[in-house]
Amino acid sequence: MRYFSRLLVILWTVYRYGLDDLALSTLKRRRFRFLRSLITLGRAWEQPRGVRMRLALERLGPIFVKFGQLLSTRRDLVPPDMIEELSKLQDAVPPFPAAQSRALIEQAFGRRIEEVFEQFDAEPVASASIAQVHFGRLHDGREVAVKVLRPGMLDIIEDDLALLRTLAGWVERFSADGRRLKPREVVAEFNTYLHDELDLVREAANAAQLRRNMDGLDLVLVPEMVWDLCTSQVIVMQRMRGVPISQVQRLREAGVDIKKLARDGVTIFFTQVFRDGFFHADMHPGNIQVSLHPATFGRYIALDFGIIGTLTEVDKDYLAQNFIAFFRRDYKRVAELHIESGWVPPQTRVDELEGAVRTVCEPHFDRPLKDISLGQVLMRLFQISRRFNVEIQPQLVLLQKTLLNVEGLGRQLDPELDLWATAKPFLERWMDEQVGWRALARQVRDEAPRYAKLLPELPRLLHDALRQRAGGDAERTMRALLQEQRRTNALLQGLIWGVLGFTLGLLAAQFWNWH
Structure with missing residues (x-):
């Protein structure tokens, strides 16, 4: 009954904010136009559609807020008026009361807040779907950021995940395409990542690992954790000062090289994915700032490490070979890799799959990023995957999501950035280190x-x-x-028993003759 009531809340929210009207408005067939007219009869909304979308996602909770955060990076797929409103979901989700935040901090540390902090800002500086952040200063003078988990999050997420599992089961039961997309496995992955995000100690450990990995790259800053003040519900970290990466004009006026910033973002992403197999998987603009401090001028500042993606050596090798084959336009190798990996049935003809991949990818090469829509490419690839029965790999869902974030960020910073040309030398160097003489020497x-x-x-x-x-x-x-x-x-x-038997037989015969 609890799950049923949550479903009713979702349906009521969709109806209240007119999201059903937004969905039906994209369908052009006559019967859908009639259905839209019937559903919207007597209904009117004072607020614009972007505001209604944002308010609905905020009311529905963290899973839906995260969906809105992803949409806010896709200016090629979402109208500008909705982008502006969805961008407010990055760090402007309504906060919970300051008194409640203070009580949670004191409960986590087991002492009064004045005993922990010399100064503590009661009003949060950022409020997101899972937690909110306060600034403060420790008694030793260190300036810190305090992240506090929203109360009651576990029950909300469990209800939404239960509904997603049910929906995924229906999709697999009634749709052949659905079974191929492995929706239940995808929901299971999402379940893991969301529960990981609810454990703030795990987030602190992720930040520490990413900080070690990025040390020496001189392109990105990661805050240092104050481990004595880290619990599952509250963590304290070094305060970072920077300008949100979405404020491009402010960065340009400060003298930041925006084109270099875009290239550095690509380098950071591919370094985390292919060198470390450990990447920040929530790279929406609300989690990224740029430092203006003279010692670290122009470097990225990474925040919010609740969602981290990992790849095995097999995953990294497979992805790198695919990327390089794409960059070299070696579509036959792409087709062979799909067959070798088991993503498509073994009886698939290489030449047919090669031709299909070429049809999708060839028009997009040698064009600036502003003219390339990864959304359109993915849509065409989905049509191909349906034709060739490609199985979607759930372990790569986070990587696919992060790729969308990187594209949206790159388009925002430098529409002329050639993502492929920027990444190709890096990947070729990485492959040389993996399979060449340097790889042998390292092993x-x-x-x-x-x-x-x-x-x-x-x-x-x-x-x-x-x-x-x-x-x-x-x-x-x-x-x-x-x-x-x-x-x-x-x-x-x-032999002995045979001789003995023969002898006894002869004796018996002789005895018979005597009588």
Whole structure:
């Protein structure tokens, strides 16, 4: 009943804010126009559609807010008036009361807030779907940011995920395309990431790992965690000062090289994905700032590490080979990789899949980013995947989402950026490090401690192996001799019993003749 009531809330919210009208307005067939007229009969809205969309998503909760955050980066798919409103979801979700935030902090630390902070700003500086942030200063003078988890989030998310699981089950049951898209596995992945985001200690650990990975790249700053003040509901970190990356004009007036900033964003993304296999997977503009401090001028500042994506070595190798094949327009290799990986049935003809991929990708090369719509490319690829029964890989859902974020960010910073040309040299260098002589040298270096331990033991291990082999041969020989001896004994026993029986027979016959 709780899930049913949540479904009613969603349907009522859709009806109240006219989202059904927005959905039907995109359908041009006559019967849909009639249905729209019937549904909207007697209904009118004072607020613009973008405001209605934002308010509805805010009312529906964190999962829907995150969906709106993703839409806010897609200026090629969403009208400008809706983009402006959805962008407010980045860091302007209505906050919960300051007194409640203070109580949560004191409960987490087990002491009064004045004992922890020399100064604490009661009003939050940012309020997002999962938590809100306050600024403060510790007694040792360090300026910090305090992130507090929204109360009651777990129950809300559980209800929404239960509805998503039910919907995914219906899709798989009634749609062949749905089964191919693996919606239940996708929901399971989403479930994992959302629950990870509800544990702020895990977020702090993600930030620490990303900070170590990015150390030395000199392109991005990650706040340092105050581990003594990190709990599952409240974490305290170094305060970062920067300008939101969405304020492009302000950055340009401050002297930031916007074109370089766009290229650096691509480099950071591919470094995290292909070098580390550990990437920030919530890269909407609300989570990214740019430093104007002289010592770190022009560097990215990453915030909010609740959603982190990971890739295995197999995933990274597969993706890198696909990217390079795309960049080189080697569509045959792309088709072969899909077949080798098992994404398409093994009986698929390589030449047919190659031609389909070429049809989608070829028109988009040698064009600036402003003229390339990844949304349109994905739509065409979906049509191809349906034709060739391509299975969507759930473990790559976060990577696909992050790619959309990177495209939206790149379009905002530099519409002339050629994403493909920027990424190609980086990927080629990465592949050379993975499969070339440098990869062999690195593997030998990494394995050297193990080799150093095993080499002195090698003669003894070899001797033991030979002795076991020899012992095994001797044992097999002994078993064969015993088996042969048993056969010989059985034969001799048979002969003895045969002779004895024959002799007894002769004696019996002689005795009969005497009588």
